[in-house]
Amino acid sequence: MFSKTCEYAIRAMIFIAQKSRDGDKVGIKEIAKGIDSPVHFIAKILQDLSRKQLVGSVKGPNGGFYLDKNSLKYSLADIVRVVDGDKLFSGCGLGLKQCSETHPCPIHHEFGKIRREMHAMLEKAKLGEFTEKLEKNLMFLKR
Amino acid sequence: MFSKTCEYAIRAMIFIAQKSRDGDKVGIKEIAKGIDSPVHFIAKILQDLSRKQLVGSVKGPNGGFYLDKNSLKYSLADIVRVVDGDKLFSGCGLGLKQCSETHPCPIHHEFGKIRREMHAMLEKAKLGEFTEKLEKNLMFLKR
DNA sequence: ACAATAAAAGATATTTTTGTCTTTTATTTT
DNA sequence: AAAATAAAAGACAAAAATATCTTTTATTGT
Numbered sequence: 323m324f325s326k327t328c329e330y331a332i333r334a335m336i337f338i339a340q341k342s343r344d345g346d347k348v349g350i351k352e353i354a355k356g357i358d359s360p361v362h363f364i365a366k367i368l369q370d371l372s373r374k375q376l377v378g379s380v381k382g383p384n385g386g387f388y389l390d391k392n393s394l395k396y397s398l399a400d401i402v403r404v405v406d407g408d409k410l411f412s413g414c415g416l417g418l419k420q421c422s423e424t425h426p427c428p429i430h431h432e433f434g435k436i437r438r439e440m441h442a443m444l445e446k447a448k449l450g451e452f453t454e455k456l457e458k459n460l461m462f463l464k465r
Numbered sequence: 466m467f468s469k470t471c472e473y474a475i476r477a478m479i480f481i482a483q484k485s486r487d488g489d490k491v492g493i494k495e496i497a498k499g500i501d502s503p504v505h506f507i508a509k510i511l512q513d514l515s516r517k518q519l520v521g522s523v524k525g526p527n528g529g530f531y532l533d534k535n536s537l538k539y540s541l542a543d544i545v546r547v548v549d550g551d552k553l554f555s556g557c558g559l560g561l562k563q564c565s566e567t568h569p570c571p572i573h574h575e576f577g578k579i580r581r582e583m584h585a586m587l588e589k590a591k592l593g594e595f596t597e598k599l600e601k602n603l604m605f606l607k608r
Numbered sequence: 609a610c611a612a613t614a615a616a617a618g619a620t621a622t623t624t625t626t627g628t629c630t631t632t633t634a635t636t637t638t
Numbered sequence: 639a640a641a642a643t644a645a646a647a648g649a650c651a652a653a654a655a656t657a658t659c660t661t662t663t664a665t666t667g668t
Contacts, residue, residue, distance in 0.1 A: 323466060323553065326626065329560035336571055349644070363627050369646060382635025383643045398572070410466065417472035420608040428479055428595045428604050429541070432586045436579060443575045452571045461571050465563040469656065492614070506657055512616060525665030526613045 328405040331367050332398055333357040333463045338377060338387050339394055339449040340456050347379075347386030358464035367405070374404055394450030402444060411441045471548040474510050475541055476500040476606045481520060481530050482537055482592040483599050490522075490529030501607035510548070517547055537593030545587060554584045 324332070337356045341348040350368065354361040368387055372379045376396060379387045389396075402410060414421035415433040423430075455461045467475070480499045484491040493511065497504040511530055515522045519539060521531045532539075545553060557564035558576040566573075598604045 323556075323558060324560075326560065329558075333559055333570075351644095360627055362629075365645075366627090366647095372645085379645060380635075381633075381643080381645045383637065385635070385644050387645085413466075415466060415472075416476055416606075417467075417469065418605070418608055421605075425608075426604050427476075427606070428599075429586075429590060430604070432590070436583050436586060439582070440579050443572075443579060447572060447575070456571075461569050461573070462561070462564075463559075463570070465561055465568075494614095503657055505659075508615075509617095509657090515615085522615060523665075524613080524615045524663075526667065528614050528665070530615085 324402065324410070325406050327363075327367055328402055330357065330359045330364050331371060331405045332401050333359070334364055334368060335371070335377065335389070335396075335401055335449055336452050336456070337463050339389050340453045342386075342388035343453075345388070347384065347388045349386045353387065356463060371401075371404065376400065376404060389449060394448065396449050397445050398447045398449070399441060399444035401449075411437065467545060467553070468549050470506075470510055471545055473500065473502045473507050474514060474548045475544050476502070477507055477511060478514070478520065478532070478539075478544055478592055479595050479599070480606050482532050483596045485529075485531035486596070488531070490527065490531045492529045496530065499606060514544075514547065519543065519547060532592060537591065539592050540588050541590040541592070542584060542587035544592075554580065 334353050334357055337353055338348055341352070341356070348356075350365050351361060353359075353368070354364050357364070368377060368379070371377045372387070377387050377393065378390060379385070399411075414427055415429050415437075416427045418427045421427045421430055452461065456463065477496050477500055480496055481491055484495070484499070491499075493508050494504060496502075496511070497507050500507070511520060511522070514520045515530070519536065521533060521536070522529065523531075542554075557570055558572050558580075559570045561570045564570045564573055595604065599606065
């Protein structure tokens, strides 16, 4: 469904959302531990998301990654779009380049319906909304 | 969503279903052309599906691939399961190994719902059901 | 039996994804 | 200013996915 890169990205961003309230920052090692991912790999991914302004970062002592109030409103769909592109949201299920309403593949309509639901679900899921349940151990980001 | 291999596999199987009625067989080159895929690559894939009994094949002149009446009842879900395994149907959306109802990831419930619909859709879609619309150019397997 | 055909099998190549390691740059604290 | 810290950047490595090419085996028609 999502690439490994994207899975890590989503988990990391939700983790950062949880840990970086009131101006706190989270270090890359803590993030890697918190979401059970390879340190250097998630570092690369976050560098990318940082360049693309989805996450903030500062270097040096007490530095790390953080999400400001505005970034907390980003949705999982935003992450997916940036990391995996929008083929998940708009590409043909069977990989046909010219698949469309007027030139449909065999599963175009049924698949489109489900894909739209998926899209809506990911748009609706905001980075900031999971903090509380994570805090209460009602949901998890590792293993 | 699906791997390239799986996309080709689905398209090829639907193509064979369409072309191999009344005992006819389809050659690998015709298949590759018909679904716009690399010849040798789809050959490999069909070899695999043939070993796993999802498609029939005979060598030699007038040989080729075919689907018997029984195989026409196979669903796209069967193809997906054989080619990509069942991670699409049962794996965690965020890649967590231990994700479950009691140890859910942040999107477990919402994602599960959509995945079940996807699964149901693919189970319902039988290889034999597309022939007529393909014949009438109401749907397509290439480009 | 022989030649022709077509899939099966095996070997190899390329590209993409995933993962690791080292060096550099920016920031903070002392 | 110097030392310590932590992300950024760059180079490299391993694994998996995708694709191609060649040889072998089975079958058919002559």
